[in-house]
Amino acid sequence: MQTAQQENTVWHDICAISDIPKNAGIAALVNGQQIAIFSIGKQPQVFAIDNHDPFSKANVLARGITGNINDALVVASPIYKQHFNLATGQCIEDESVCVDSYAVRIDNNRVFIGLTA
Amino acid sequence: MAQKKKLVVIGNGMVGHKFMQAIAASNAQDGCEKYELITFCEESRLAYDRVQLSSYFSGKTADDLSLVEAGFYEDNNITVYIGDRACHIDREKQIVTSKNGVSVEYDKLVLATGSYPFVPPIPGHERENCFVYRTIDDLEKISAAGKTAKSGVVIGGGLLGLEAAKALKDMNLETHVIEFSSRLMSVQIDDGGGAMLREKMEEMGVGVHTGKNTSLIEKGDNAVHKLNFTDGESIEADIILFSPGIRPRDELARECGIEMGERGGIVINDQCQTSDEDIYAIGECALWGGMIYGLVAPGYKMAQVAADQLIGKNNAFKGADMSTKLKLMGVDVASIGDAHAKTKGCKVFTYVNGPDQVYKKIIVNEDSTRLLGAVLIGDANNYGNLLQLKLNDIPLPATPDSLILPQRDGEVTGMGVEALPNTAQICSCFDVTKGDICTAVADGNTTMSAIKECTKASTGCGGCTALVGQVLNKELEKMGVEVNTDLCEHFPYTRQDLYSLIRVNEIKAFDDLIEQHGKGHGCDICKPTAASIFATCWNDYILEEEHAGLQDTNDRYLGNIQNNGTYSIVPRIAGGEITPDKLIVLGQVAKKYNLYTKITGGQRVDLFGARLEELPVIWKELVDAGFETGHAYGKSLRTVKSCVGSTWCRYGVDDSVGTAIDLENRYKGLRSPHKIKFAVSGCTRECAEAQSKDVGVIATENGWNLYVCGNGGMKPRHGDLLATDLDRETMIKYIDRFLMFYIKTANRLERTATWMNNLEGGLDYLREVVIDDSLGLAAQLEKEMASVIGTYQCEWKTTIEDPEKVKAFKPFINANTGDSNVVFVEEREQIRPANEEERKQLANA
Ligand code: SRM
Numbered sequence: 021m022q023t024a025q026q027e028n029t030v031w032h033d034i035c036a037i038s039d040i041p042k043n044a045g046i047a048a049l050v051n052g053q054q055i056a057i058f059s060i061g062k063q064p065q066v067f068a069i070d071n072h073d074p075f076s077k078a079n080v081l082a083r084g085i086t087g088n089i090n091d092a093l094v095v096a097s098p099i100y101k102q103h104f105n106l107a108t109g110q111c112i113e114d115e116s117v118c119v120d121s122y123a124v125r126i127d128n129n130r131v132f133i134g135l136t137a
Numbered sequence: 138m139a140q141k142k143k144l145v146v147i148g149n150g151m152v153g154h155k156f157m158q159a160i161a162a163s164n165a166q167d168g169c170e171k172y173e174l175i176t177f178c179e180e181s182r183l184a185y186d187r188v189q190l191s192s193y194f195s196g197k198t199a200d201d202l203s204l205v206e207a208g209f210y211e212d213n214n215i216t217v218y219i220g221d222r223a224c225h226i227d228r229e230k231q232i233v234t235s236k237n238g239v240s241v242e243y244d245k246l247v248l249a250t251g252s253y254p255f256v257p258p259i260p261g262h263e264r265e266n267c268f269v270y271r272t273i274d275d276l277e278k279i280s281a282a283g284k285t286a287k288s289g290v291v292i293g294g295g296l297l298g299l300e301a302a303k304a305l306k307d308m309n310l311e312t313h314v315i316e317f318s319s320r321l322m323s324v325q326i327d328d329g330g331g332a333m334l335r336e337k338m339e340e341m342g343v344g345v346h347t348g349k350n351t352s353l354i355e356k357g358d359n360a361v362h363k364l365n366f367t368d369g370e371s372i373e374a375d376i377i378l379f380s381p382g383i384r385p386r387d388e389l390a391r392e393c394g395i396e397m398g399e400r401g402g403i404v405i406n407d408q409c410q411t412s413d414e415d416i417y418a419i420g421e422c423a424l425w426g427g428m429i430y431g432l433v434a435p436g437y438k439m440a441q442v443a444a445d446q447l448i449g450k451n452n453a454f455k456g457a458d459m460s461t462k463l464k465l466m467g468v469d470v471a472s473i474g475d476a477h478a479k480t481k482g483c484k485v486f487t488y489v490n491g492p493d494q495v496y497k498k499i500i501v502n503e504d505s506t507r508l509l510g511a512v513l514i515g516d517a518n519n520y521g522n523l524l525q526l527k528l529n530d531i532p533l534p535a536t537p538d539s540l541i542l543p544q545r546d547g548e549v550t551g552m553g554v555e556a557l558p559n560t561a562q563i564c565s566c567f568d569v570t571k572g573d574i575c576t577a578v579a580d581g582n583t584t585m586s587a588i589k590e591c592t593k594a595s596t597g598c599g600g601c602t603a604l605v606g607q608v609l610n611k612e613l614e615k616m617g618v619e620v621n622t623d624l625c626e627h628f629p630y631t632r633q634d635l636y637s638l639i640r641v642n643e644i645k646a647f648d649d650l651i652e653q654h655g656k657g658h659g660c661d662i663c664k665p666t667a668a669s670i671f672a673t674c675w676n677d678y679i680l681e682e683e684h685a686g687l688q689d690t691n692d693r694y695l696g697n698i699q700n701n702g703t704y705s706i707v708p709r710i711a712g713g714e715i716t717p718d719k720l721i722v723l724g725q726v727a728k729k730y731n732l733y734t735k736i737t738g739g740q741r742v743d744l745f746g747a748r749l750e751e752l753p754v755i756w757k758e759l760v761d762a763g764f765e766t767g768h769a770y771g772k773s774l775r776t777v778k779s780c781v782g783s784t785w786c787r788y789g790v791d792d793s794v795g796t797a798i799d800l801e802n803r804y805k806g807l808r809s810p811h812k813i814k815f816a817v818s819g820c821t822r823e824c825a826e827a828q829s830k831d832v833g834v835i836a837t838e839n840g841w842n843l844y845v846c847g848n849g850g851m852k853p854r855h856g857d858l859l860a861t862d863l864d865r866e867t868m869i870k871y872i873d874r875f876l877m878f879y880i881k882t883a884n885r886l887e888r889t890a891t892w893m894n895n896l897e898g899g900l901d902y903l904r905e906v907v908i909d910d911s912l913g914l915a916a917q918l919e920k921e922m923a924s925v926i927g928t929y930q931c932e933w934k935t936t937i938e939d940p941e942k943v944k945a946f947k948p949f950i951n952a953n954t955g956d957s958n959v960v961f962v963e964e965r966e967q968i969r970p971a972n973e974e975e976r977k978q979l980a981n982a
């Protein structure tokens with residue numbers, strides 16, 4: 021099952037790593053789906069989760085402020101300020117809410133998002 | 138149901154009202170009304186806060202002073218005869234009759250008639266412009282006479298006399314105090330303290346004349362009156378205020394044969410009953426143990442005791458503490474217990490600091506283990522602690538003088554609040570004990586404002602504020618709610634600390650700040666806070682690469698985000714003034730981009746529904762037409778509302794619109810802990826509602842009155858009058874200082890109103906800082922403000938001129954479409970966001 025999933029991943033070339041503002045996010049449209057991509061740290065780590073905010077139902081997570089809560093890297097929704105774990109999409113304030121997270125790869129300073137086909 | 142008993146209360150002053158509150162509370166608790174309440178109120182208005190009477194001269198209105206919650210009398214079915222004096226009690230028939238001819242039967246009667254200011258029978262005392270200082274009506278008369286007067290004297294240098302002197306001073310009159318005895322406040326303080334107080338008063342320009350006995354008041358040569366003293370000297374003045382003492386209003390009781398004290402006062406027992414067991418007396422008309430208590434706290438206690446007695450609960454009045462602390466014209470004066478060292482064998486420690494004009498004295502028992510009394514002049518900071526030591530009979534430290542010696546090198550003197558028992562009364566104005574505060578904290582009231590609201594502690598004379606704060610903090614500590622003032626997990630500092638760190642170390646970027654003083658990656662609390670401080674201190678363009686990611690979405694996209702992820706556009710319309718041409722531009726732009734258009738509550742126009750990618754395009758059109766950003770998105774100056782003012786209005790006394798525009802242009806772009814709003818009114822009709830703003834300015838015949846720390850919003854608060862009759866230059870200087878001081882010291886997201894509510898020392902302290910420059914900060918604050926003003930830029934103009942910045946408004950980094958989820962429908966000929974249902978329908982259509 022696991023291997024199958026990996027094999028089916030299609031990597032989409034999104035943008036240059038320098039296109040993402042430092043310690044912040046941008047939105048991308050991949051296969052008609054809105055994805056929020058964040059770049060964190062000096063040697064940037066890149067994360068991708070849904071851009072859709074399940075609380076306000078607006079597509080805005082890319083516009084939130086990033087940071088950490090204890091060990092978790094998070095983004096705060098710009099509308100009602102719930103936090104989402106950048107790695108897993110888990111909402112910190114409400115255990116029952118989790119947005120999708122996506123595989124990311126940096127190759128030759130380009131950012132790729134992996135979607136299962 | 139049992140027949141309700143008739144309970145009549147004569148006098149609707151502070152204590153009478155308190156009594157009725159207590160009965161009403163018990164009625165409510167029992168779910169039935171045991172008593173039907175009827176009250177006679179001689180004054181033309183219902184109970185108000187007499188203790189705060191003088192604040193009428195610093196801008197408080199009769200409404201502000203009212204003690205009566207809306208609907209209180211209606212909800213509790215209390216019959217009130219306003220403006221009617223009870224003039225006869227028939228004890229046999231149990232009937233009270235009034236001046237207006239009302240007569241009511243009573244089962245129980247309560248006398249809460251208070252006292253009246255004694256006017257000595259000096260020939261000439263009945264001349265015009267001779268007043269007493271007791272009621273709002275008195276103050277209205279004094280204030281009217283003050284308009285044409287140049288000078289005033291107060292006869293009587295006691296507590297109330299000095300308050301009255303302050304009122305004269307506030308009216309800008311040349312002020313003198315005449316005192317019969319050899320020192321001021323002879324009841325409360327000793328000769329040494331009196332001398333220090335006198336020095337301070339004179340320094341403030343109040344003439345102090347002690348040991349003077351007035352023998353005749355006659356027509357003056359250069360003023361309305363001439364006061365002649367028995368020593369042959371004289372003084373002239375336009376207004377005379379009599380304040381040599383108070384006398385109980387016991388005439389009704391006297392006339393119907395109830396037992397009186399030798400020198401007046403209605404004798405009561407520990408249950409506050411008079412010699413007629415159906416008649417009670419409470420407050421300043423009552424004589425208990427040979428004492429009349431001229432303070433409100435003992436009166437409140439009596440009200441509770443009498444109410445408890447009437448509803449069948451045990452309670453007793455056992456005397457009260459007469460310690461007092463007040464701030465007279467900015468001078469701390471306090472007296473505790475045996476201030477005159479009359480106790481046998483007592484010992485006295487005195488500390489005098491001539492240059493700083495501080496005088497402190499404590500009186501301790503023979504073996505120096507207990508505090509008996511104290512006098513504090515010039516610095517009463519440890520009043521609360523000393524009072525508690527005395528009231529609770531707490532053992533003193535081995536060297537009692539450490540209690541009054543100045544604290545050096547952070548050594549802690551005095552005793553902490555932990556030493557106090559739960560029964561210790563912390564706030565005497567509202568009889569709030571340490572236990573009450575602890576309970577309130579346990580119930581979740583964990584801020585000073587919440588404690589004030591819930592217990593009323595520290596909302597009277599304010600003398601207990603510091604102590605209440607200490608109890609609160611100790612309780613929080615105990616509950617394990619570590620009194621953590623850290624901004625967030627990334628910085629072990631308060632906002633105020635961070636502000637200083639950034640300013641002093643000239644830190645200009647968040648990475649440096651967190652590397653040097655914090656840890657981790659930051660968060661949505663510390664990042665916008667730091668960004669705001671950077672903006673106040675260095676005023677860089679807020680979307681500069683190192684700042685952009687720190688900004689809240691509103692700041693990051695220079696617009697207010699709406700519920701569907703679109704933004705609103707609010708161009709600055711300074712003072713609310715706009716030319717027809719510009720108005721047309723707004724209309725054209727709104728039409729072209731199909732934006733919902735609305736007039737805001739801040740006298741400007743808001744255009745809603747702009748998609749992210751449209752923002753720069755729309756703003757380009759606006760900037761080209763001469764508009765600037767309105768910072769509706771920023772924690773920064775929002776609007777300066779104006780009324781039309783003297784240019785058009787028949788009542789206007791100054792140019793409110795011009796002033797509003799100047800102020801708005803001066804402070805636009807200033808980033809602060811929270812948003813800041815101003816308003817300017819052209820006369821006291823106050824059409825701009827300036828008193829509800831962070832900064833409010835109102836034109837007067839003699840200049841501008843400056844109000845600060847007002848607030849609309851969730852918890853409205855009227856502004857406090859900071860200074861009066863200012864010329865424009867001084868007004869601006871004060872506003873510069875005020876704003877910068879607020880920005881420097883406030884917590885994150887703390888509006889000026891909340892900041893003021895939590896400010897130790899309150900308005901007086903703020904005045905000292907802003908007007909008297911007590912911290913020596915004024916020049917620096919002005920300089921910092923000048924730097925912000927000098928580096929202003931319109932953020933939208935800068936943004937649209939830089940193609941790199943414009944790119945950030947692209948909805949998707951890799952596509953040129955917009956967010957398909959943003960859908961509008963039409964309503965009243967304009968767009969509005971489609972709701973979920975409508976969105977689905979439209980998607981399927
Ligand atoms: C547009 C406007 C309502 C309107 O259509 O009239 C408005 C709209 C918002 N107000 Fe307001 N307020 C507006 C005038 C007011 C006023 C009236 C005034 O300024 O005279 C008040 C009461 C006065 C006051 O602030 O003291 C007011 C008290 C608030 C508060 C409560 C503040 C408080 O201290 O309790 C908030 C919440 C906050 O700031 O935390 C708020 C917040 C908001 C926000 C920013 C809420 C948000 O975060 O989305 C609203 C979005 C603005 C937007 O999208 O442009 N708004 N708001 C008004 C804009 C005025 C302007 O021209 O800039």
Ligand SMILES: Cc1cc2nc3c(=O)[nH]c(=O)nc-3n(C[C@H](O)[C@H](O)[C@H](O)COP(=O)(O)OP(=O)(O)OC[C@H]3O[C@@H](n4cnc5c(N)ncnc54)[C@H](O)[C@@H]3O)c2cc1C
Nearest residue numbers: 148150151152153179187222223250251420421431432433
């Ligand atoms: C300027 C000033 C400053 C003060 N500062 C302080 C302070 O800092 N701390 C402090 O503890 N105390 C202070 N006091 C004292 C405090 O105000 C009084 O202790 C308190 O008001 C007493 O309440 P009371 O109800 O007994 O009397 P009042 O508040 O005087 O109420 C009595 C009411 O009864 C009415 N009345 C009298 N006779 C009749 C009648 N026959 N029929 C109908 N109505 C009648 C009177 O008109 C009056 O309205 C101050 C007083 C003044 C004037």
Ligand code: SF4
Nearest residue numbers: 780786789819820824
């Ligand atoms: S506040 Fe005074 S000057 Fe201004 S519009 Fe109202 S009445 Fe006229």
Ligand code: FES
Nearest residue numbers: 564566597598599
């Ligand atoms: S003691 Fe006066 S307010 Fe608390």
